[in-house]
Structure formats: structure tokens, C-alpha cells
Amino acid sequence: MQINELTDEKLVKKIREENIDFYGLIIERYQQKLSHYLRKFTNDPDEREDILQIVFIKVYRNLHSFNIKKKFSSWIYRVAHNQGIDFLKKHAHQEISLESVEYKVIDENIDLSRDFDKSILEEKIRTAFNEIKLKYREPLVLFFFEEKSYEEISDILRIPQNTVGTLISRGKKEIKNILEQKLIR
Amino acid sequence: MSEEKKLEKKIMQKIKNGHIKLRSKYVFFAEKLGLNGALALTIILAILFFNLFLFYFKTAGHLVYLSFGKDGILAFLETFPYLLVIVFLLFLLLASYLSRKNENFYKKSFSHLVLALIILVIFLGSFLTYLGIDKRIERELYSSRPTGRVLKPFFNRCLGDCQKGMAGLVSEVYQDYLIIKTPRGLQKVIFKLKMPCFEKIEVGNFIIATGEKKGNDFFAYRIKLIDKREIPLIEQGIHQRFLFEKEKISLPPEFPCEINHTCPINSLENISK
Numbered sequence: 001m002q003i004n005e006l007t008d009e010k011l012v013k014k015i016r017e018e019n020i021d022f023y024g025l026i027i028e029r030y031q032q033k034l035s036h037y038l039r040k041f042t043n044d045p046d047e048r049e050d051i052l053q054i055v056f057i058k059v060y061r062n063l064h065s066f067n068i069k070k071k072f073s074s075w076i077y078r079v080a081h082n083q084g085i086d087f088l089k090k091h092a093h094q095e096i097s098l099e100s101v102e103y104k105v106i107d108e109n110i111d112l113s114r115d116f117d118k119s120i121l122e123e124k125i126r127t128a129f130n131e132i133k134l135k136y137r138e139p140l141v142l143f144f145f146e147e148k149s150y151e152e153i154s155d156i157l158r159i160p161q162n163t164v165g166t167l168i169s170r171g172k173k174e175i176k177n178i179l180e181q182k183l184i185r
Numbered sequence: 186m187s188e189e190k191k192l193e194k195k196i197m198q199k200i201k202n203g204h205i206k207l208r209s210k211y212v213f214f215a216e217k218l219g220l221n222g223a224l225a226l227t228i229i230l231a232i233l234f235f236n237l238f239l240f241y242f243k244t245a246g247h248l249v250y251l252s253f254g255k256d257g258i259l260a261f262l263e264t265f266p267y268l269l270v271i272v273f274l275l276f277l278l279l280a281s282y283l284s285r286k287n288e289n290f291y292k293k294s295f296s297h298l299v300l301a302l303i304i305l306v307i308f309l310g311s312f313l314t315y316l317g318i319d320k321r322i323e324r325e326l327y328s329s330r331p332t333g334r335v336l337k338p339f340f341n342r343c344l345g346d347c348q349k350g351m352a353g354l355v356s357e358v359y360q361d362y363l364i365i366k367t368p369r370g371l372q373k374v375i376f377k378l379k380m381p382c383f384e385k386i387e388v389g390n391f392i393i394a395t396g397e398k399k400g401n402d403f404f405a406y407r408i409k410l411i412d413k414r415e416i417p418l419i420e421q422g423i424h425q426r427f428l429f430e431k432e433k434i435s436l437p438p439e440f441p442c443e444i445n446h447t448c449p450i451n452s453l454e455n456i457s458k
Contacts, residue, residue: 016207020200027193049192056196057205064210067288158291 136171260350368422
């Protein structure tokens with residue numbers, strides 16, 4: 001089997017036991033995904049790259065702590081998530097950015113009672129997303145924008161799956177309330 | 186070269202140069218062992234403290250105070266083993282926190298986890314009591330061994346000798362007062378009975394009383410005879426306290442007493458007269 005065809009977990013086993021050079025493949029596989037995810041923590045590309053570098057270094061250093069029976073993607077997302085949270089703690093007033101496709105996702109999932117002008121709605125969605133509590137924002141971002149399953153979100157955020165469902169449902173409700181208040185004004 | 190490739194090259198260079206190294210798997214193994222060990226130890230301590238709490242209630246006779254009514258409630262609250270309960274709850278909280286950190290338990294609901302922990306602790310704590318670990322605790326408590334010294338602060342809180350309650354072995358009986366032995370020493374118990382005592386109090390009886398301590402004297406409002414098997418902790422404490430002292434027990438001078446409604450001796454007969 002070609003090295004490129006190996007699953008993340010088997011690749012990690014090879015890096016740990018045979019050749020550290022294969023770690024480049026892990027970086028290749030996850031750089032774009034994690035960079036996209038970290039946009040929800042900072043808009044600045046330089047800051048994002050710094051965080052990303054720290055994430056890949058931490059992942060490499062702690063590779064032996066990963067249980068290869070579990071999903072590697074959830075583990076690396078968890079490291080990135082923790083690093084993103086650390087960044088937010090240091091830079092309290094960071095605003096998250098959303099892409100046009102993400103506005104659409106929110107628009108489709110938040111069932112607003114009236115139709116609104118698209119450009120106004122996008123601006124309001126962005127501010128609403130920045131206004132909701134972090135505990136709701138985290139699972140919403142992972143579920144809608146990173147397309148993670150409840151189980152993966154549970155592994156990344158280290159919370160029970162039932163709690164993931166509750167937080168997503170409450171987060172959606174909170175965004176809807178904020179949007180309706182903002183759009184009526 | 187693209188930005189993405191640049192980052193990959195930068196990190197791989199640091200790895201190949203040896204600036205970034207893999208942490209040894211033994212470090213993680215030790216960390217995991219430490220965390221699991223701490224969790225197991227905390228659960229064991231929570232079980233032990235729950236067992237100590239049951240032991241205290243079973244052997245110090247403080248539940249008897251509740252049978253005295255309002256006065257008894259104050260004595261019960263005064264003698265309640267708060268420190269034991271606080272330490273037990275702290276260990277339970279710590280166990281819940283550590284179990285959340287454990288990779289096998291974080292997926293479970295927190296309330297279910299805490300409930301399972303409480304059931305486990307209560308079940309095993311009661312099982313230890315059933316196994317008779319009490320006798321060992323009792324022996325340790327009055328020994329000079331390190332375990333005894335550790336346990337003492339949790340039990341010594343006014344054991345048999347409090348502001349609102351008193352329990353001990355009757356050493357001398359007088360018309361208006363008694364001298365009793367408690368784990369802290371001799372105590373004068375003066376009768377100020379609100380209710381007549383229907384039992385005949387004699388030297389060698391164990392009594393439990395509610396009332397008020399003023400200075401060195403205890404003014405008893407209600408008094409009861411109690412079987413020594415109901416207060417083995419106090420009995421053992423008295424035994425240890427007076428082990429090396431020559432027992433001085435004098436007979437009551439005016440025994441049996443004259444008609445006196447405050448007198449505890451043969452009060453029922455006196456009232457019927």
C-alpha cells in the first residue's frame with residue numbers, strides 16, 4: 001500500500017515507529033482544514049499561521065499520547081481548538097469571519113419568520129455569531145462549517161454527545177432570537 | 186513556493202534539525218498512570234470518609250440526641266461531624282473532576298457520572314461498615330500510631346462533652362447533681378430538669394443529657410440512661426482517658442433521695458406519691 005493511501009492513524013503509527021519524515025504528510029492533509037477552522041478564532045492570516053505552526057509542533061511532540069484506536073482528525077482538531085481558545089483568551093475582542101457559503105448554511109438552518117434583504121442578513125448573521133456565547137459557538141462552527149458529526153464534536157470538545165445536541169439546538173435558537181431582534185429594529 | 190508548502194518545510198526542518206522532539210511514550214504512560222491513580226485514590230478516600238461518617242453516627246450516639254426534641258436538635262447540630270462531611274464531599278467533587286479528565290468517562294453525562302460515583306461510594310462505604318472495619322478504626326483512633334493522630338481531629342469535636350449535650354459514665358451520684366466521666370475528663374452534671382427522669386441513675390450507668398454548659402458545669406434539662414453498646418466510641422474514649430488513673434468512685438451520700446421533683450432517682454415513684 002502506498003504511503004499516501006494510509007489512514008491517518010496508520011500514518012501516525014509509522015511516524016512514531018519508523019520515519020519522522022512522514023509527518024510532512026500529516027501537515028499536508030490538515031493544513032488547509034485547520035486553517036479554515038482557525039478562521040473562527042482570528043481573521044488575521046499571520047496570526048492564523050502562527051497558531052497553526054504551534055498546533056503542528058504540539059501535535060508532533062505529543063504524538064505518543066494519541067491512542068491510534070481513536071480518530072486522529074478529532075484529536076488534531078482538539079489541539080487546534082485548544083490553541084484557538086488560548087488565542088481568544090489573550091485577544092478578547094476578536095471577531096470571527098464567515099464565508100458566503102457559511103452565511104447560506106446559517107440562513108438555511110435558522111428558520112426566520114420573515115424574508116430579509118440578503119446583504120443585511122449576512123451582516124446581521126456575522127454580528128449574531130459574534131454575540132452568542134462561546135459554548136454555543138464552538139459546536140455550531142464544528143457542526144455547520146466543519147461538517148463534523150456529533151461524535152466527532154464530542155471528542156473535540158470533550159463533552160457528552162447529548163450535550164453537543166443540546167448546545168447546537170440552544171445556539172441555533174439564540175442566533176435566531178438575536179437575528180429577529182436585530183432585523184426588526 | 187506556496188504559503189502552505191512554506192509552513193510544512195519550516196516545521197519539517199525544525200523536526201529534522203532536532204529542535205522539536207517527540208516526547209517519550211513513557212512520559213505519557215506515567216501521566217496516564219498518575220491521573221488514573223489519583224482518581225482511584227480519591228474514590229477510595231471518599232469511600233473511607235463516608236465509612237467514617239457512618240461509623241461516627243453508629244458509635245458516638247449522637248442520633249440519640251434527636252429523641253430529646255428541640256433541645257436535642259441543638260445538641261445534634263453541635264455534635265454533627267461537619268469536618269468529616271466536608272472532607273467526604275471534597276473527595277467526591279475531586280473524583281468527579283478527575284473522572285471528567287479521564288478519556289474513558291468524558292463522553293458520559295456529568296450528572297450520571299456523579300450519580301454513579303455517589304452510589305459506588307455509599308455502597309462500598311456501607312459494605313466496609315458491614316465488614317466491621319469500625320472496630321479497627323475505633324482501636325486506631327485511641328492509639329498513638331500515625332493513623333490515630335490523623336483520624337483524631339475528625340472525631341474529637343466535643344466527643345461526649347459539648348455545650349448543648351453531654352454523654353458519659355456515671356461516676357458519682359448526689360441529690361442535685363452527678364459526676365460523670367467523659368473522654369475529656371470528669372464533668373459535673375447539675376439537674377435543672379424540664380421533664381422528670383423516669384429512670385434510676387446509679388454509678389456505672391451511662392447517661393446522655395441535653396442542657397447547657399455554663400463555666401465548668403453542665404446544667405441538664407433532659408437526661409436518659411443509655412446502653413453502652415449505643416455509644417462504644419465514647420465508652421472506649423472514657424476507658425482510654427481513665428486507664429491509668431486510679432478510679433475514685435464514692436457512693437452517693439443521700440441515696441435514695443428525698444421527694445424532689447428535680448431529682449433523677451426514682452422520680453416516677455416520687456411523682457406517683
